[in-house]
Amino acid sequence: MKRRTLLKGIAGAGIGAALGGLGITRAFAEDKVKMGFIYVGPRDDYGYNQAHFEGKSTVAKQGWVKAFDEENVPETIEVIKTMESMINLDGAQVLFPTSFGYFPHILKIAGKYPKVMFLHCGGLWDASKHPKNVGSYFCYIDEPMYLAGIVAGHMSKSGKLGYIAAIPIPQVLRNVNSFTMGARSVNPKITTNVVFTGGWANPVKEAEASNSMIDQGIDVVTCHVDSPKVVVETAEKRGVMCCGYHTNQAVLAPKGFLTTAEWNWSKVYADYAEMIKSGKTIPNLARGGIKEGIVKSSPYGAVVSEKARKNADDVRAKFMDGSMVVYKGPVKDNKGNTVIAAGKEYKQTDIWLESMDWLVEGVIGAAKS
Amino acid sequence: MMRYLESFAIPVGALLVSLLLFGLFITVAGVNPFDVFASIYRGAFGSWFAWQDTLVRAAPLMLTALCTALPARAGLIVIGGEGAVVVGGFFAALIGIVLNGVFPPFLVILGMMLVAAVAGAVWIGAVGALRHLRGVNETISSLLLNYIAIALLNFFVVGMLKDPATLNKPSTYPIGDANMLGAMGSSSIHWGLGIGIIVCVVLWFLMRRTTFGFGVDVVGGNVRAAQLTGLPVGRLIITACALGGAAAGIAGMIEVAAVHGRANTSLNAGYGYAGILVAFLARHNPLAIIPVAILLGGIRASGGVLQRAHDLPDATTLVMQGIIFVVILASEALYGRLRWLQPKAQPA
Numbered sequence: 186m187k188r189r190t191l192l193k194g195i196a197g198a199g200i201g202a203a204l205g206g207l208g209i210t211r212a213f214a215e216d217k218v219k220m221g222f223i224y225v226g227p228r229d230d231y232g233y234n235q236a237h238f239e240g241k242s243t244v245a246k247q248g249w250v251k252a253f254d255e256e257n258v259p260e261t262i263e264v265i266k267t268m269e270s271m272i273n274l275d276g277a278q279v280l281f282p283t284s285f286g287y288f289p290h291i292l293k294i295a296g297k298y299p300k301v302m303f304l305h306c307g308g309l310w311d312a313s314k315h316p317k318n319v320g321s322y323f324c325y326i327d328e329p330m331y332l333a334g335i336v337a338g339h340m341s342k343s344g345k346l347g348y349i350a351a352i353p354i355p356q357v358l359r360n361v362n363s364f365t366m367g368a369r370s371v372n373p374k375i376t377t378n379v380v381f382t383g384g385w386a387n388p389v390k391e392a393e394a395s396n397s398m399i400d401q402g403i404d405v406v407t408c409h410v411d412s413p414k415v416v417v418e419t420a421e422k423r424g425v426m427c428c429g430y431h432t433n434q435a436v437l438a439p440k441g442f443l444t445t446a447e448w449n450w451s452k453v454y455a456d457y458a459e460m461i462k463s464g465k466t467i468p469n470l471a472r473g474g475i476k477e478g479i480v481k482s483s484p485y486g487a488v489v490s491e492k493a494r495k496n497a498d499d500v501r502a503k504f505m506d507g508s509m510v511v512y513k514g515p516v517k518d519n520k521g522n523t524v525i526a527a528g529k530e531y532k533q534t535d536i537w538l539e540s541m542d543w544l545v546e547g548v549i550g551a552a553k554s
Numbered sequence: 555m556m557r558y559l560e561s562f563a564i565p566v567g568a569l570l571v572s573l574l575l576f577g578l579f580i581t582v583a584g585v586n587p588f589d590v591f592a593s594i595y596r597g598a599f600g601s602w603f604a605w606q607d608t609l610v611r612a613a614p615l616m617l618t619a620l621c622t623a624l625p626a627r628a629g630l631i632v633i634g635g636e637g638a639v640v641v642g643g644f645f646a647a648l649i650g651i652v653l654n655g656v657f658p659p660f661l662v663i664l665g666m667m668l669v670a671a672v673a674g675a676v677w678i679g680a681v682g683a684l685r686h687l688r689g690v691n692e693t694i695s696s697l698l699l700n701y702i703a704i705a706l707l708n709f710f711v712v713g714m715l716k717d718p719a720t721l722n723k724p725s726t727y728p729i730g731d732a733n734m735l736g737a738m739g740s741s742s743i744h745w746g747l748g749i750g751i752i753v754c755v756v757l758w759f760l761m762r763r764t765t766f767g768f769g770v771d772v773v774g775g776n777v778r779a780a781q782l783t784g785l786p787v788g789r790l791i792i793t794a795c796a797l798g799g800a801a802a803g804i805a806g807m808i809e810v811a812a813v814h815g816r817a818n819t820s821l822n823a824g825y826g827y828a829g830i831l832v833a834f835l836a837r838h839n840p841l842a843i844i845p846v847a848i849l850l851g852g853i854r855a856s857g858g859v860l861q862r863a864h865d866l867p868d869a870t871t872l873v874m875q876g877i878i879f880v881v882i883l884a885s886e887a888l889y890g891r892l893r894w895l896q897p898k899a900q901p902a
Contacts, residue, residue, distance in 0.1 A: 228867070259824065266607045270859065274597070352724065
């Protein structure tokens with residue numbers, strides 16, 4: 186009997202604490218800008234999610250911002266519930282569901298919360314179809330990828346590059362193509378082997394692909410997966426060079442690291458916070474590249490030669506003044522068809538680039554399975 | 555009466571012990587455990603909103619748990635729920651796309667459910683058949699079948715069934731808004747919860763109140779004895795596996811028909827693996843799966859509040875689930891050993 190009484194006591198204490206807790210958490214200051222961030226993977230993945238988390242951490246340093254986040258939220262009804270929980274329990278004014286696959290779920294509840302702004306990372310917002318309290322933001326990260334390609338082109342001795350990619354979608358293909366075109370601007374004989382692993386987080390396949398590429402004589406690898414950690418570490422261990430993706434991975438590969446195409450979400454999120462604070466209308470569609478400062482290259486690794494640095498810096502200057510166009514004809518795909526005719530050029534903002542389904546000449550691999 | 559008391563008191567006691575251990579863990583992590591428990595309560599059960607959050611997350615777990623629980627009654631450790639969800643969801647979408655507009659929504663939904671159940675049943679039934687006929691280890695084969703299911707889904711979703719409008723998130727064509735499972739009443743909980751509860755109750759009746767269920771339990775308890783008494787061992791094993799697979803297949807159909815409206819890689823969101831935990835905590839009893847799934851749904855729901863209110867990583871809820879899992883498994887040893895919970899000896 187004594188044991189049961191004890192258990193009752195513990196249960197009672199628990200309920201009491203629970204009721205007390207409710208009062209405390211409600212007492213937060215009301216005048217802060219409340220921003221909620223949602224990631225599909227872990228905050229410390231050395232990749233896509235960490236890039237967003239770093240952006241959130243920077244904006245959270247402002248005294249007038251209250252930023253909160255959730256990691257590992259699947260692209261199912263759970264993200265709907267997470268968003269609603271942030272709105273109902275934490276009073277979020279603006280939400281940043283950062284994974285691409287969250288978009289249909291955002292549309293399902295945006296109408297229910299007209300005062301909350303839903304900003305999705307991916308550039309899908311369409312004025313004719315979507316509500317006014319939804320928006321998207323995205324960056325032309327293939328610009329720093331092109332620069333990484335230039336560096337890789339200079340550094341590779343074998344002329345064979347490797348690209349480990351998740352799935353053959355336009356975003357990924359554009360990065361593979363830009364990287365390859367950057368490298369071939371240095372040496373037109375360079376080839377890029379591309380392997381699609383079939384998922385955003387497949388560490389085992391990513392390691393296998395890296396190893397088999399290195400076995401084939403590839404001496405620079407890069408990737409487009411959620412977490413480049415495995416690829417970068419495998420390259421370092423096998424003594425070849427690598428370019429990362431999403432965030433700076435220099436610490437993971439002190440010897441072979443060249444550079445990375447990085448997001449600069451800190452600036453994006455700080456800008457949004459300022460807009461909300463000053464009561465400005467948030468634009469539904471925000472895009473930008475190197476010029477706008479929302480993507481960047483990591484500092485070059487120690488091995489990167491002077492010549493490579495100079496070449497990449499020169500092209501970066503051209504991105505800055507807007508004179509650089511990556512997709513300028515004539516461009517052939519890797520099956521020999523002309524995809525961009527001579528004299529034709531597609532600027533970064535061109536919507537045609539966002540339905541890319543081809544791989545550029547010099548890429549070894551297929552865009553369609 | 556005392557028999558029921560035991561099967562109630564031990565799990566509840568184990569749960570309290572695991573909460574105590576989790577509280578210690580939280581204290582070591584430098585956070586006040588009472589604040590954390592308050593947040594868990596607030597996030598999981600503290601309001602009608604929290605309850606809806608919990609129940610919606612619990613719904614798929616009920617069905618995927620059955621995929622492990624039923625074969626376990628026949629003595630098989632099957633961890634292929636994830637694959638059955640994917641296969642069920644994929645075939646449900648396929649049939650939904652084909653029948654969309656041809657039949658009224660009620661029939662389309664029924665068709666999707668049937669096809670998903672059959673697909674899941676064949677998928678896990680094959681695991682049982684391989685085990686019985688060829689002696690293939692069912693744990694390994696069901697795990698590997700998960701990867702095959704995901705690969706097949708990827709193949710079709712980026713290939714011949716891809717809706718060209720889904721550029722950066724390849725998905726099949728939609729099944730049509732009319733064919734979606736709606737919400738129950740005025741709540742935001744979709745009908746997946748209702749279906750999950752009904753399936754659990756029906757399978758509980760089948761497993762605990764019929765000769766079939768008794769036969770499966772005998773096979774699980776002692777195969778030699780079952781063979782000696784002339785029970786159709788193979789048929790019982792394969793049927794138990796197929797029923798479990800059918801339940802997980804329906805979970806896949808619900809993901810498609812109540813959440814996504816089409817099939818894509820979001821089908822393998824880990825519900826199949828979370829279901830394994832639920833099945834073991836419920837000691838493979840289909841009726842006990844309902845409260846256990848709700849408890850786990852609540853933990854998942856409160857995981858978000860823990861991250862936001864206390865800056866704890868998402869892994870905190872995994873630690874909590876792990877502690878509960880280990881303590882409950884350890885508490886299995888207590889059954890029949892606590893004298894004060896045993897029936898009084900009958901007078902001679």
